Amino acid sequence: MKTQKIEFYRHPAGGWGALKSVATQLLGHGIAAKGAKTMLSANQPDGFDCPGCAWPDRDHASTFEFCENGVKAVAAEATSRRATADFFRKHPVASLLQESDFFLEDQGRLTEPLAYDAATDTYVPISWDDAFATIGRHLRALPDPDQAIFYTSGRTSNEAAFLYQLFVREFGTNNFPDCSNMCHEPSGTGLRSSIGVGKGTVTLDDFERADAIFIFGQNPGTNHPRMLGELRDAAKRGARIVSFNPLRERGLERFANPQSPMAMLGLGSNFISTDYHQLRIGGDLAAIKGIIKHVIEADDAAVASGQPRVLDTAFIAEHTNGFDAFVADVRAESWETIEAEAGLPEAQLRATGDTYIAAKAVIACWGMGITQHKHSVATIQMITNLLLLRGHIGRPGAGACPVRGHSNVQGDRTMGIYEQPSQAFLDRLDAVFGIQTPRAAGFDTIAAIEAMRDGKASVFIGMGGNFASATPDTAVTEAALRQCALTVHVSTKLNRSHLVHGKDALILPCLGRTEIDMQAGGAQGVTVEDSMSMVHLSSGINPPASDHLLSEPAIVARMAKATLPDSRIDWLGLIEDYDRIRVLIEQVFDDFAGFNDKLRHPGGFRLRNTASERVWNTPTGKANFFAQPIPRDLPIHQARQQTDALVFNLATVRSHDQYNTTIYGMNDRYRGVYGHRRVVFIHADDIRALGMKAGDWVDLTSIDTDGKTRRVDRFLLVEYAIPRGCIASYYPETNGLVPLSSFADQARTPTSKSIPVMLTPHHAHARSDSTSTTDADTLA
Structure with missing residues (x-):
């Protein structure tokens, strides 16, 4: 049995931990020499495109860029293990259903x-x-x-x-x-309505020119490690990096480049985020609206004092539609509501607004922490509103950057998979x-x-x-x-x-x-x-x-x-x-x-991106501002109105040894979890409010208006830096808690980042018929 422990990770993302993980992956799959040669052929003119994430390469033609997750994906594909007909003959489907996802993945290639x-x-x-x-x-x-x-x-x-x-x-x-x-369906839906193209507008060159990079609902240290190189370089030259994430994520805090000798000698660890805001799960729309409210008020003050405008009024007049109605809605929103729903104080959001105002070029990035909510499209439209206020679309060093997952998810949609x-x-x-x-x-x-x-x-x-x-x-x-x-x-x-x-x-x-x-x-x-x-072209070598x-x-x-x-x-x-x-x-x-x-x-x-040229393929012929009230009737609000018991907002997340549903191992190094997958990250005060302690086992039951019971059993409470009332746990183990009927408005993406749940002590009772989770990943 693998070592099972909870141990706080004190090192930067990347660094020796990443190199050790790489060695473990290559040796574990029996491909050390072959794997190293294969990795050096990734993202090369005569090589293959990494089968991992969709983050681009700085120079696809000449530079090998180290990425721990890329190594895991390549090692898993190039493994020497084989799932042959003999394996299937010995393992009936009924028996395989009792095995963990890691076990299934670990059998190797189908033949x-x-x-x-x-x-x-x-x-x-x-x-x-x-x-x-x-x-x-x-x-x-x-x-x-x-x-x-x-x-x-x-x-x-x-x-x-x-x-x-x-x-x-x-x-x-x-x-x-x-x-x-x-x-990322909400990204395409929100961006098409706002700027006429359902894709991001930036290139890697823009990251070299940005004065500020705002990151919403994303964990690049685990999901897009190569992005950390761009963030590190931006931070080193003085760009402000403002991160919004309910959980403290190591990759958004510090990073040591595994390819840098100075970094590996302990001399080159870089801080990533200049500002880190731990907002409530689902509170991004409110937080962004608060920033916008401050910017508009700062523009009002500039007008009153005869100072230069804060807003890019020329851009707004020539290129946008719906500005007046949008501004009226922002003015009407109270700071009380903004603070309550964002979980952040007014002063903190105003300071972030000043960072935005001071920047001549702003990039906004986001991941599935934004897209998997009921109000995700509205949130993406609000991010776009923020960019439009000062003309940060179609300007060098600025733009929208939805960070996709799988390597060709965007290309498949381009090809007509829709x-x-x-x-x-x-x-x-x-x-x-x-x-x-x-x-x-x-x-x-x-x-x-x-x-x-x-x-x-x-x-x-x-x-x-x-x-x-x-x-x-x-x-x-x-x-x-x-x-x-x-x-x-x-x-x-x-x-x-x-x-x-x-x-x-x-x-x-x-x-x-x-x-x-x-x-x-x-x-x-x-x-x-x-x-x-x-x-770009991808050609295999093995x-x-x-x-x-x-x-x-x-x-x-x-x-x-x-x-x-x-x-x-x-x-x-x-x-x-x-x-x-x-x-x-x-x-x-x-x-x-x-x-x-x-x-x-x-x-x-590069394919043409009309929005980056300030050509707006929308029904109005312009970029559109959208007024979006801060929602007060989300599933979490409704659930808390139904009961006096503690109701938590659950976000499902990946572990570090995971890519989407592919489980490469049982560790989550940066969050300090080793040998476990059935864990719940929760604030220490919430553990006490439950009358429990870290290390206790709980069952999770989701609350939905359809009246159906959805429960997953035996999860370990892990004390973590996360706002009160919010918890996080890994998928796919917790996917059974997400009702089929709970999805994003306009985009129908499952609300996997905002699931109202209750926690109860685990008592080894019979498993509910409403869940299909298996105990194969639990501790003995």
């Missing part, structure tokens, strides 16, 4: 296509031809194409995503739930391919689960990802998947979704990003788009983990061929040379004109 055998409750080998024939048979038998669901993970390449959406739309549906539905495609896009597909695309909106993630639950969908195909673990309301989601006639998962490694299967089920193993993709036309490369709209693996584009093409025998599209010809796919992409998307030629340039190219 051949597998089909579920009900008689033995095991997965058994199946030929590729038979697997595709099974898919085609099920899809063609559906009375309505809308009864099939096609999920997409953010690791899918542009080429695979483009073929996937083309296949599915020729088949006849827009049912494209994807990981964006569960993370359940609500524009009519213009569908018209272009019809014209280029001579098909008739469906026009009705499809299912997003929430709607897909509901459709399977209600018997309105019976085929689920997942292009990567871990749908059962990533989604909310775990018991409902698992029951919905089990009702399907067919579930299909395209994956590199075993995960829990493979065990939550339909009557028929297939696991289709694919090549990883690090592996050579050999097709009839030779070795192929795929492309990805990072968080800052840079598109031999495939098995001779029986297919690439994602090949799997999609062969599914299409098996399902659409009369299609006029030459599916198999396209995958002989991926340049052919890219030629079709540029025929559909004008911004990809000359796609193959542009890729020959080291580092790739």
Whole structure:
């Protein structure tokens, strides 16, 4: 059993702790020499794009940039371990369901296509031809194409995503739930309404010019470690870094660059945040509105005293709409409400407002701490309001920076993986391919689960990802998947979704990003788009983990061929040379004109971002201010009105040994947790108010208006620096507490960062039928 302890971490992020973790990962996967060589080929002109996060590279053409999480992702993919047919023969699905997510991940790479055998409750080998024939048979038998669901993970390449959406739309549906539905959907929704483009407006060069960087709801030390290099450099040259996060996160406090000899000798640790505001969970909108209120009042004072204006009135007049109504709403908001909902004092917010005023160029960054709330779209619009006040969009060193998760989640959406495609896009597909695309909106993630639950969908195909673990309301989601006639998962490694299967089920193993993709036309490369709209080539360097693996584009093409025998599209010809796919992409998307030629340039190219040019593709033709009252009727407010008992606002978070639902290990180094995953981070005074002590075990029960009991059992109380009334715990263990009906207004992202819960002592009672969590990760 692994060492289990709680021990405060006193060192900076990065540093020797990161190097030790890297060594442990490489040695643990049996790839020390091979792994080091592989890492040196990441993000290189003739190498592969890191399969981890979507943070861009400073110089994709020449510089290896160390990243602990990137090493974990590469080591996990390049591992020497194999989950062979023999493993599945020895492990029935029922027994695997009792294992931890870490155990499943740790079995290594899948080696051949597998089909579920009900008689033995095991997965058994199946030929590729038979697997595709099974898919085609099920899809063609559906009375309505809308009864099939096609999920997409953010690791899918542009080429695979483009073929996937083309296949599915020729088949006849827009049912494209994807990981964006569960993370940054509010970013796209909020930004499109405000500035006309659903992406960030900055590049890495802007981080070199910013005078202030505001960070909301993000933990880059764990989720985007390479971002710390940009923040460190900005801090060293005097930029103000203002962080808003309920938890104290080491990566936002101090950082030692593992690539710097001076830092590793203890001479180069840098403070990151100049200001760190521990606001209440969900209090960002109120905090930002308080900053804006101070800025507007400072502008009023400047006008009254005949001083230069604080607001960029010329920019506002020429480029924006809705300013007067917005300002009236801000003026009407009371400081009492702002303080109460933000959990921060007026003086602190006014001081932050002065930091904003003093900066000539401001970048605002945010992560899922902003997007997974009921009022997330309104919060993102408020962040954009803040930037617009002084013209910080379309200016060097300034702009909006939503920090995406998976390496190509943004590119997949660019390629058309979206359940609500524009009519213009569908018209272009019809014209280029001579098909008739469906026009009705499809299912997003929430709607897909509901459709399977209600018997309105019976085929689920997942292009990567871990749908059962990533989604909310775990018991409902698992029951919905089990009702399907067919579930299909395209994956590199075993995960829990493979065990939550339909009557028929297939696991289709694919090549990883690090592996050579050999097709009839030779070795192929795929492309990805990072968080800052840079598109570049990724070419694997390692031999495939098995001779029986297919690439994602090949799997999609062969599914299409098996399902659409009369299609006029030459599916198999396209995958002989991926340049052919890219030629079709540029025929559909004008911004990809000359796609193959542009890729020959080291580092790739950046897609046009109209907002960064101050071209506003909104209905008003301008950037829009949005008035947003501070919400006072959120789920947490409602829950606290229902009972006199203590109700906490729970945010689900990743551990440091985790990427999304992939569990690399059982430690969370920066938060001081070792060997545990079932923990609750809570303020010391709240522990006492419960009549408990740190180290006690509790059960968590969520409170929702639907009256359903959702409970997860046996979590360890860990004293932590977090505001009173707020707690945090890891997902996917706590996803079962999130009601399917609780999602963001306008964007329908699950509210996984704001779940009203009650804590009760754990008494080893029978597990509730309303949860599907397993005790496999708990302490003995």
